[in-house]
Amino acid sequence: MELARLYSLRLWAYRAAEAAAVTGAALGRDYAAYIAGGEISLDEVAAFAAAEATLRQELDAKGVSALASYDIRVHADNKPGLYPGFPPISHAGMLPGDWAPSAPSVGVYLELRITPVMYGWINGNAPIPLRVFAAASVVTP
Known part of the structure; x- marks a missing residue:
């Protein structure tokens, strides 16, 4: 019973992190950069705010806000990036520990x-x- 509860919470946490990442990427799109230069990018402030608001809403709805800690990163450029040590635990999401968005x-x-x-x-x-x-990206059509 206990393992089923933990597994269920883990699946929910993946969905909450995914929803926050997708919302941040969707609502943080910088269309002015696309119009000016033909490449889509993200407005760091808007993307972070949207992702954080979504994550907080999910945590509050589940009643686990007091049990949670989180880190949200926004890679705004349309160039490859590297974020060493993010996520801070090497096996979170089955990633090697260095986030490298393209x-x-x-x-x-x-x-x-x-x-x-x-x-x-x-x-x-x-x-x-x-x-x-979880991570979500936007690409230039």
């Missing part, structure tokens, strides 16, 4: 610290970290 993108790392109920008898009620990563 297009304007939003990356969302989310960690939930879940206190187990039944498993707590074994591990002394130490919180179990659930870590996920």
Whole structure:
């Protein structure tokens, strides 16, 4: 039962991080850059704000805001980038630990610290970290 609860929360966390990344990329598009130069990019402030608002809304709706920590990065340029150490845990989302977007993108790392109920008898009620990563990009049509 406990493992099913943790697995369900992990799947939900992936969906929440994905929704935040997609919303940030969608609402953060900088059309002025596209009109001026023919290449789409992201407005860093707008993309970050949209991603964070979506993630906070998801966390509040699930009632886990107090258990969550997150890191949102916006790669605004239409050039390859490298973000060493992001996500901070090497296996979050099955990535090697260095995010290297090749297009304007939003990356969302989310960690939930879940206190187990039944498993707590074994591990002394130490919180179990659930870590996920999702990213979304925009491309020039």
